[in-house]
Amino acid sequence: SQIQVPVMMVSSIRDIFAPPVEQQITPFSWLTTPEKYLVVTEEGTHFSYLGGAGEGVLPVPPELIGPDPAIARPYLMALSTAFFKTYIAKQPQYASYLSESYVKQISQDPLNLFLLKSF
Secondary structure, X not given: OOOOOOXXXXXXXXXXXXXXXXXXXXXXXXXXXXXXXXXXXXXXXXXXXXXXXXXXXXXXXXXXXXXXXXXXXXXXXXXXXHHHHHHOOOOHHHHHHOOHHHHHHHOEOOEOEEEXXXX
């Protein structure tokens, strides 16, 4: 991989539109940068992080939205804030939030969350 900047990828296991193995997991394995993070939502779908109850231009059936977007959105906000504060704003004190222990602490059913830095 020629990418030499910090990278955070987000994946949802039940995403039928961007299958996690092809779209996130395999590309993540190609990264050689030491600052790489793969965030995985166990029961998440393509729409888990995007919105509420399917309102929008086109209605989205509940089974495509997934269990509870109100849980997923705070995950994304917390981890993206930590990532950008650490690497863009150069505030290393936020790096502790980019850890498996922090992710385990905030993870809740039915959208269990995992963070991988390598595999």
